[in-house]
């Protein structure tokens with residue numbers, strides 16, 4: 239039956255080449271951890287993606303309970319963590335995943351750097367990778383405020399003070415992120431919007447570019 | 462369509478596809494250029510990668526179950542004693558700004574100069590390190606710079622963390638999420654429910670609920686606008702605690718003459734009745 243449905247769609251949209259291309263492209267021996275144990279370093283990119291998927295999924299479940307306003311934000315996180323079935327696990331996944339994804343991304347960057355894989359013709363992919371890197375740091379920064387406990391509040395306050403010390407633009411950056419004079423209701427809604435809409439949107443677009451380029455260029459050859 | 466083994470990788474793209482010729486315009490070059498056992502991405506290679514993924518996943522899940530995500534006490538902007546602490550992967554930049562030669566008058570160096578240089582160089586690495594050599598031991602400058610940055614990042618992070626621990630010790634503070642956890646555990650061991658830290662604003666109680674004035678208000682439809690629990694509706698103020706805001710005279714005036722969307726009741730109620738209602742409303746003060 240599935241074959242029937244598949245054929246029906248394929249007749250109309252000719253999807254076979256698309257996914258055959260993804261599925262069937264050959265992966266060389268030098269990046270295969272089953273052949274060379276040390277090739278596990280080539281898995282860091284895939285693992286980063288794996289954790290990113292976990293982040294997106296757990297984040298989607300968190301927003302089912304999270305309320306982005308200063309009166310209820312903390313209470314909603316508290317409720318999620320202590321009252322909702324498996325809420326504590328979902329939150330722990332998102333919390334520790336946020337650190338793990340940074341670690342994995344860092345290791346992936348180091349792999350690419352030390353294997354010289356950023357060199358021609360892959361310069362653009364490296365630059366896209368660095369942009370992803372900054373987006374990830376932004377996600378970490380904005381997500382840190384959302385539980386609205388003292389740690390979140392004062393870390394954000396310090397961060398914005400640091401942003402303010404940038405010459406000329408500093409005060410504007412601070413006000414833009416703050417949404418006013420103080421870290422308050424506006425800051426929380428802004429950080430929430432940036433954390434769940436703006437940055438993930440940019441991240442997905444950049445990841446698409448990243449994967450497209452990897453597929454187009456193939457993985458770099460053995461050293 | 463093998464391109465042959467050519468170490469000048471610039472032109473030799475690698476990648477392969479078993480897509481039949483003719484069904485696709487761009488046929489990626491293949492891996493026959495490399496000796497060895499290459500295999501198809503799905504399912505064979507992805508399965509191997511999944512093996513590695515499973516190891517990571519199990520470790521990750523054990524971590525999430527063993528260590529719940531920390532949660533302190535609700536943000537209190539007036540809490541002057543709180544020691545601010547960014548997430549660990551920002552600590553190296555946080556620590557950097559504590560050194561006098563990149564702070565104060567030289568803060569531009571700290572917030573723009575050094576991070577800008579480091580991240581700018583990283584961003585533009587392919588255009589700065591343009592040689593064909595890929596092996597790291599044949600690129601001593603690039604590798605050395607990276608190693609040096611790595612060492613400084615680790616060092617700064619460690620200094621920052623130690624400084625924080627020192628601060629905690631010196632001020633005798635425990636991180637709030639730990640205090641919370643300990644209190645919850647104590648309560649659990651005593652068989653009590655975990656202490657709630659969420660401050661709920663206590664609803665303002667109605668004073669003298671059995672007063673006939675309330676019955677009078679019900680009859681005159683006050684409650685259809687101001688809600689049967691006197692908590693108000695959107696655009697219509699609550700009447701609980703109204704005595705904290707207005708005097709009896711002011712209240713009598715609003716009810717008699719109306720105000721904006723609040724209808725005047727001077728034709729429907731006698732002065733005595735309005736006085737009775739105003740007296741009761743003026744008693745609606747928050748208990749404390």
Ligand code: HEM
Pocket residue numbers: 279280281282283284285286287288290343346347349350355356360363364365366367368369370371445448452456457458
């Ligand atoms: C969410 C973050 C990222 C994800 C999910 C990701 C994913 C991947 C994957 C799956 C690969 C295939 C090879 C491998 O697994 O090692 C790859 C290759 C690559 N990545 Fe990333 N990456 C991320 C971030 C970065 C960053 C931060 C950089 C560097 C600044 C970067 C630069 C590259 C380059 C240049 C390649 C091609 C390497 C080669 O052909 O050998 N990526 N990436």
